[in-house]
Amino acid sequence: MKLTVAVEDCIIGAVMGLLMVGLSGKFFSLKLPDILYALGFGLFLVFIILDLINEIANFSGSMMIIFLTFAHNIIDAVLTVAFISKFTAYTIPYITDYAVPLLSTPEGMFYAGAFLVVANAIWIFTAPMHA
Secondary structure: OOOOOOOHHHHHHHHHHHHHHHHHOOOOOOOOOHHHHHHHHHHHHHHHHHHHHHHHHOOOOOHHHHHHHHHHHHHHHHHHHHHHHHHHOOOOOOHHHHHHHHHOOHHHHHHHHHHHHHHHHHHHHHHHHOO
16 A cells, blocks of 8 residues: 555655754754654654555565564654654653653664664665565
């Protein structure tokens, strides 16, 4: 269930990762209102869910790729929900207690953003190989 291209969730994930790197202030500084970050991660969560539905509907290909896709989407979803919780101050059980404190420091935000950028870029560039 893809809307436009096969890697639309990865593109949004990489953009959100760049925004987190910018918010951390490590390489560049980019501060936007918290609601924009929350809306961006909300959109990213929708595309993660669509990607999981697409994977289940088209359950074919290498088992390793399928496993990696599910693992990557789950990690992305946990990070996304944690960032939504952080930017909206909405309490989500376990996520708010364990993940949000890790993402509240500039270093944690930088590494989470770097993960989103690098992991989603890998999927973007390798998508033609496992399509």
